[in-house]
Amino acid sequence: MDLIPAPSRFRAGEGAFELRPDTGLHAAPGTERAARRLRAELGPATGLDLPPAAAPEGAIALELDPALGAEEYRIEAGAEGVRLTAGGGPGLAHAGQTLRQLLGPAAYRRAPLPGAEWRVPAVRIEDRPRFGWRGALLDVSRHFLPKADVLRFLDQLAAHKLNVLHLHLTDDQGWRIEIRRHPRLTEVGAWRERSMVGFRAADRRDDRPHGGYYTQDDLREIVAYAAERHITVVPEIDVPGHMQAAIAAYPELGNTDVVDTAALGVWTDWGVCENVLNVSDATLRFVEEVLEEVLEIFPSTFVHLGGDECPKDQWKASPAARARIEELGLADEDELQSWFIRHFDRWLAGRGRRLIGWDEILEGGLAPGAAVSSWRGYEGGVAAAKAGHDVVMCPEQHVYLDHRQAGGEDEPIPVGYVRTLEDVYRFEPVPPELDADAAAHVIGTQANIWTEFMDDARDVDYRAFPRLAAFAEVAWSDLPREPAARDWAGFEQRMAAHYGRLDALGVEYRRPEGPRPWQRRPGVLGRPNDNRPE
Structure with missing residues (x-):
């Protein structure tokens, strides 16, 4: 049936159930929210009201089965009706997405097409996800995406059964979250004078x-829009590096004993910035005040505090930082960063939350309750999992979707490794060197979309899709652990149908034959890496 991601078990039957103007929706107790969402998603495309039905016969029926996991679902469809059963609301939402796929690409449109007929083929589907964390990072700092584009992206995630949006809200190039106690973070930090075009070597x-x-x-x-779709939004406030936008707003946050921070503006370059937070008590309290407001907005268990790419040169030159190292009895600047992260690990734990950070937080010693986003490869995630820490695998060599999709000159602003649709389909989140106990700490996987070279939603569409569909299957489906054993030909065949769904959703994806003329950026220098990642 060309379903993506592939379900755990699928059996086709004879015949089909036809949706008619009088077809009803039967919602068993506890499924009312799922019924509301299903009407909201199917109604515009089909033009059908799906009124409440007193009985499941001859209707679309929703029900709960406590024997199933919260995200686990079952679909039974035949000429007499369609029954969606799940262990909880998330499972019913996933069942609804599978039902949309069974109805055909037109089910993803926002208005009915003339003469459309709606049939659900007779099937029995049993399905559940491999990982609990199936995420996508969206960088709204390097290039801001308006709220409507973020909501649209959430719809795309839901359509692919992805359930975490990691929202990268702050960086050197822009601060994107209102903090009422510190208004200059957005008054000053949300704007930069200009942007680099392409990679820095072009000086453009x-x-x-x-x-x-x-x-x-x-x-x-x-957050509410995501929750309605059973997606958790994990906010990221990147500390202690990647903070020049905050320092531009409040110069006292920087290392004022070695840098004239009052002269700094929001950074207009891409890359790793040398200006980092100082380690004073006042700066710790400032970050706590930011996080107090973050926690009021985001109910997610995890809060991402970055911890990556923090150059230590200013701390090495700073008498205040050296004094802090001596005061705390630390060995060096790596341990100073570890102390900084540990402070916020304890702070978040005291409020019932958990810290997650990039794998650099392993350097100098990992905070006891912290989880790791392993981005520089598998190594950090392997070390963290073996030490009993939870891990989200997102190695740049495999699932950084800003990286180019082909080696040709037509790829817009070619960055990083060539990562084709097939490459992403063959990505395996759990490396074979982990034993069963350590592998259980790989709580999920995530594809990351960094936007230095994407300045609007059309660019994000092009870089993310169709590869995000392949990633969704990796995160959801029970594929062979050996990448070479995966049925790429079968997935490619199913993708031929899935392109029609992406078209109906209005996603401007990269087509198999290559970019369209308006998706190219001729003459804009990128930063390709021609090595083949392992």
Whole structure:
């Protein structure tokens, strides 16, 4: 049936159930929310009201089965009706997405097409996810995406049964979250004078101001919209590096004893910035005040605090930082960063939350309760899992979707490794060197979309899709652990149908034959890596 991601078990039957104007929706107790969502998703495309039905016969029926896991579901369809059964609301939502796929690509449109007929083929499907964390990172700091584009991206995640949006809200190039106690973070930090065009070696600028931010109510809306689709939004406030936008707003946050921080603006370059937070008590309290407001907005258990790419040169030159190292009895600047992260690990734990950070937080010693996003390869995740820490695998060599999709000159601003649709399909999140106990700490996997070279939603579409569909199957389906054993030909055949769904959703994906003329960026220098990653 060309389903993506592939279900655990599938059996086709004879005949089909036809949806008619009088077809009803039967919602058993506890499924009312799922019924509301199903009407909201199927109604615009089909033009059908799906009124409440008193009995499941001759209807679409929703029910709960406590024997199933929360995300586990079952679909039984035949000429007499369609029954969606799940262990909880998330499972019913996933069943609804599978039902949309069974109805055909037109089920993803926002208005009915003339003469459309709606049939659900007779099937029995049993399905559940491999990982509990099936995520995508969206970087809204390097290039701001308006709220409507974030909501649209959430719809795309839901359609592929992905359940975590990691929202990268702050970086050197822009601060995107309103903090009421510190208004200059958005008054100053949300705007930069210009942006680099392509990679830094081109020394090319657009001389156009760029910026924007989300109000706290905007973010509450995003969180609620995601929750309605059973997606968790994990916020990221990147500390102690990647903080020049904050330092530009509040110069006292920087290392004022070695840098004239009052002269700094929001960074207009891409790359790793040398300006990092100082380690004073006042700066710790500032970050705590930011996080207090973050926790009011985001109910997620995990809060991402970055911890990556923090150059230590300013700390090495700073008498205040050296004094802090001596005061705390630390060995060096790596341990100073570890102390900084450990402080917030304890702070978050005291409020019932958990810290997650990039794998650099392993350097100098990992905070006891912290989880790791393993981005520099598998190594950090392997070390963390073996030490009993939870891990989200997102190695840049495999699932950084800003990396180019082919080796040709037509790829827009070619960055990083060539990662084709097939490469992503063959990505395996759990490396073979982990034993069963350590592998259980790989709680999920995530594809990351960094937007230095994507300045609007069309660019994000092109880089993310169709590869995010392949990633969704890796994260959800019970595929062979050996990548070479996966049925690439079968997936490619199913993708031929899935392109029609992406078209109906309005996703401007990269087509198999290559970019369309308006998706190219001729003459804009990238940073390709021609090595083949292992």
